[in-house]
Amino acid sequence: MNMGDRESEHDILNIVTFTAGKWRAGFEARTVRASRPEPTGAACANVETLLGLEPPTEIVTRQPLLLKQADGNREILVGSPVDLVSLPANAIHSLPSLLAARCKLNGLSALALEHDAKNVILLFSAEKL
Numbered sequence: 001m002n003m004g005d006r007e008s009e010h011d012i013l014n015i016v017t018f019t020a021g022k023w024r025a026g027f028e029a030r031t032v033r034a035s036r037p038e039p040t041g042a043a044c045a046n047v048e049t050l051l052g053l054e055p056p057t058e059i060v061t062r063q064p065l066l067l068k069q070a071d072g073n074r075e076i077l078v079g080s081p082v083d084l085v086s087l088p089a090n091a092i093h094s095l096p097s098l099l100a101a102r103c104k105l106n107g108l109s110a111l112a113l114e115h116d117a118k119n120v121i122l123l124f125s126a127e128k129l
Helices: 003-010 046-049 097-102
Strands: 013-021 023-028 031-037 063-067 072-088 092-094 108-114 119-124
Touching: 013 031, 013 046, 013 063, 046 072, 072 108
Parallel strands: 023 119
Antiparallel strands: 013 023, 013 072, 031 063, 063 072, 092 108, 108 119
C-alpha cells in the first residue's frame, strides 16, 4: 500500500442511510450500534418525530436502529431500506451558517451528495437527538 492509498482510506465517511419522511437521511456509522429487523419491545420513537420532519404520507416499512448516545443506547424506528454507504469526504458539505442558525431540524449537521450529485442525503448527529 502506498501513501496515496492510505490517504484515500481516510477520506471516506461511512453512513447508515434510511428513509425519513420524503428524504433520504443518515447517521455516521460509528454512532449506530445495530440495525434490527424487529423492535425490541421498548417504546421507540419514529425518526421523523425526533428530527422534526413531516411524517410520510404513504405506508412505510419501519426498522429499528440502535444509536449510541452519551447516556446509553437509544432505539428509534426509521424507514426502510437501511443501507451502509461509503461517501468520499468531498461529497459531504457542512451547513452554511445562516441555514444552520435557522434550521428547525433537530441534529442536522451536513448534506451529502450521492451518485454524481443526483441524490441528497440529510446527515444528522445521533448525539444531538
